[in-house]
Amino acid sequence: MAYNERPKSDSSGHSTNETRIEHMEYDDRNHSIPRTSRNFSSLAAERMRRNAAAKLANPLAGISHAKLEEMGASYARKHQIGDEEDIRAFQKGACLAQDPKRYHQVAGLTAKEMSVLKREFENRWSQPKLMYIVIILCSTCAAVQGMDETVVNGAQLFYRYQFGIDGEDSRSTWLTGLLNSAPYLCCSVLGCWLTTPFNNLFGRRGTIFLTCVFSALACFWQGFVNTWWHMFIARFFLGFGIGPKSATVPIYAAETSPPAIRGALVMQWQMWTAFGIMLGYVSDLAFYKVPDSSGIVGLNWRIMMASAMLPALVVICFVFLCPESPRWYMSKNRHYKAYESMRWLRYEKVQAARDVYYMYTLLEAEKEVQQLHGNPLVELIKVPRNRRAMLASEIVMFMQQFCGVNVIAYYSSQIFLDARFSPISALTASLGFGLINWIFAIPAIYTIDTFGRRNLLLTTFPLMSVFLFFTGFSFFISDETQHTARVACVALGIYLFGIVYSPGEGPVPFTYSAEAYPLYVRTYGMSLATATLWFFNFVLSITWPSLQTAFTTPGAFAWYATWNIIGFFLVLLFLPETKAKTLEELDQVFSVPTRLHAAYGLRQIPYFFRRYLLRQHCEPERLYENDEAGEDRDVGFDHDPEGGF
Known part of the structure; x- marks a missing residue:
């Protein structure tokens, strides 16, 4: 049976697919040889899972x-x-x-x-005015998120010197990384896991209000610190604003928006986060030349850090003008x-x-x-269909950090300084990266549902690798004789990287993770996915200064360029396409055994060379319409007797 076909029904009203499952087992090595040693309890449990998933897909289907x-x-x-x-x-x-x-x-x-x-x-954009206020609220929350992340980019050029951590010794590099990564440490170990209790106690609006209060207070606090450890505490507290908000706002958007614009509205989280990232660079540049005044040392970087509270204050002022989530009311x-x-x-x-x-x-x-x-966390790991979705989701979330983008987002000003930019030019160049990151996220609204999630990643990962190698190797250009060429090549490499990241590994992870899991474990899967994202964000932020010192700047860029190559093969082997598929079709896709999908991915490499490089006429293989894969699916191949994927 083809993967994109529905099972046919016999005269009794049961699907012939289920009849096959009940009466026949196929040997893993030879699918045409029936076996009789079937574990019927496993098959019954699998049917119950699939029936439940179908009911969740549309509980009203088939009713007059x-x-x-x-x-x-x-x-x-x-x-x-x-x-x-x-x-x-x-x-x-x-x-x-x-x-x-x-x-x-x-x-x-x-x-x-x-x-x-x-x-x-x-x-579809013909909506009541209040719906547009909700859209503005969600967009502003995303901007809060982005600005919280990047004002430190320019501020660290000044406070490192004031705190005595501006050297290249291991203490200075590790403390610099620790200060940058403090919010994401909080997100991964505490913040993300407070999403459920905050939402239960305060509702969606209340959680958004509370997290923006945390963000505003932490940003204001950061402007008054005088030691590195005090800065660490303030920035760690900021994680209580970033973590729960990053999970709650997309949920609020999904629960209030009509079906016609739900996907587009939820997807705009990434685009407006990129806008907030750009605002952070704007703030760094705007306050760069503010002089010290009345004995206040470092007034410019203090205003930079505190300025991130402004969009949070906007949200605080009008969040309660929006209605509470109807679904939250219903849950109460x-x-x-x-x-x-x-x-x-x-x-x-x-x-x-x-x-x-x-x-x-x-x-x-x-x-x-x-x-x-029973326990959804157990089901997340125990059920092979869920486990494959978890593997794919964790890959894209992990690679969103280890593709190296936040190295540039958090340290671009220092990177440009290392390339012999002047401080003001370094901040201006960082603003250019933020602008590119936002503008090129806009096409993803269309390409993610046309070109596809997997194709976007397979296309952009090799390009990101090439541009990171190009950026790193540009530092070998002689600074004394070819200063202009060095500056231009470093900026060009970073900008090209931003252009290919923004429509690919930028928006895909959240979209993919939100749809890969069955509904009954989706919130748990998303909690794990966001915690993974913030944990590796912390790892990347804290290690970059030391990595740059140990490997040199070209070597550090080569490290992340290599991870993009690894990411390409991880996507090729383990990431099924989820574009434009119903919940039932996604169950079929993630029911393909991992070894079959990995083999299919490897076969795509020679197909690509024959089709696009040698210009030969050859038909693409369609895995989910493959008889072998289809038979595996029909017999409940998820229950591998060897316990594999």
């Missing part, structure tokens, strides 16, 4: 409109939501929730409702408040009722799944 109207009205009356007009909205909303795009098949909608529903998909059994909140974010009651009722059915399905599966 008459039954849906009855269910919608019953829900509204049970939770005492509104009057008869609201009950009618839930009757029609339940039918719309089954498939929002088929609004024209729902009987009884008014002409105004039909017009709004049509416009929702034909002109406050269904009328959920509906009331959703009404603020939609034009028509029927739209609000549609989205609220679908949230309710998903929550009910999730409760059933939790009772079925």
Whole structure:
């Protein structure tokens, strides 16, 4: 059976695929030889998992409109939501929730409702004003994140000297790295794991408010320190603002946005984080020439560090103008408040009722799944389909750091100084990198769903490696005789690296991790993914100064250039494509045994050379339509008797 085909049904109504599973086992070495020693309990558990996943994919699939109207009205009356007009909205909303795009098949909608529903998909950015305030809020939160990360880039040119850690000895290099990495240490060991309790206690808006308060206080605090250890404490505290916010804002965006713009809105987190990174460089450049005043030593770097509090203050001032997440209200059994909140974010009651009722059915399905599966953390590792998704997610999150991008984001000013830029030119060149990082993140909104996640990474990893090698080797150009050439080559290498990073390894990791896991373990998978991201961010930040001293600047760049080559092969072997696939199709994709996918990846190398270099006509291999892979899938190959992937 091809991987992109649905199982056919027999006369009893059961899928023929399930019938094969129940009655036949295939030998791993010869798929045509049946065996009878099948572990039926494993097969039953696997079927239950897949049935649960299908239910989570759409709990309302296959139900008649008459039954849906009855269910919608019953829900509204049970939770005492509104009057008869609201009950009618839930009757029609339940039918719309089954498939929002088929609004024209729902009987009884008014002409105004039909017009709004049509416009929702034909002109998806036609949204109420309050929805745009939510979009601005999420974008500003992302900018807070980016600015928190990069104001230190320019400030460290000054405070290292003031704190006595500006030398090239091991103490100075390790302390410089420790100060840069302090927020990410906090994120990985504490901050990210506070996301769930903060959200449970304070809600989405409350968590955003609280984390922005942490960010603002920490940034202000950083402007008043006078020792390295005091700076470390202030920056460690900043991690309590960065960690929970990085997980909560995308969740809030997803839970408040309509289906037509949900993916685009969640994806913009990375783009506006890049904008915040650029703002950090702008701040460094703007306050560079501020002189010391009234006995205040280092007034310029103090203002740089404190300036990152400004976007956080903006969020603090208007976060409560936005409604709370309807899903959060529903998780607290406050269904009328959920509906009331959703009404603020939609034009028509029927739209609000549609989205609220679908949230309710998903929550009910999730409760059933939790009772079925037990401990999600165990399921994350125990179930091969989940384990493969975890492997792929961890690869892209790890490589987002070890591709070397944050070496440039956090240390670009020092790198440019080492290339013999003047201090003001170094800050200006850093701003250029931030601008490139933001501008070239915009095309990813389109390419990530057309060119594909895997193809973007396979294309950009080799290019990132080439440009890092180019940047590192540019430091060998003689500074005395060819100063201009050296400066130009270092800047060019870094800018070209930013151009290929921004649409590839920049947005792909969060998007990929958010969709790779089944819904019943997705929050746990994302928690692990974000913790991995911040931990290796900490590792990269703390080690770069010492790495640069030990390997020299060319060697340090070569180190990360080599990791990009490794990243290419990790993606080639272990990362399935997830573009434009339903949850059911993703289950099929991640059910391909790892050894089969790795072999398929290796076979793609000669295909590439024959097709694109030798210009030979050859058809690409389609793994998920391959009979061998299909048979493995059909028989529940996930349950490898050897316990492998």
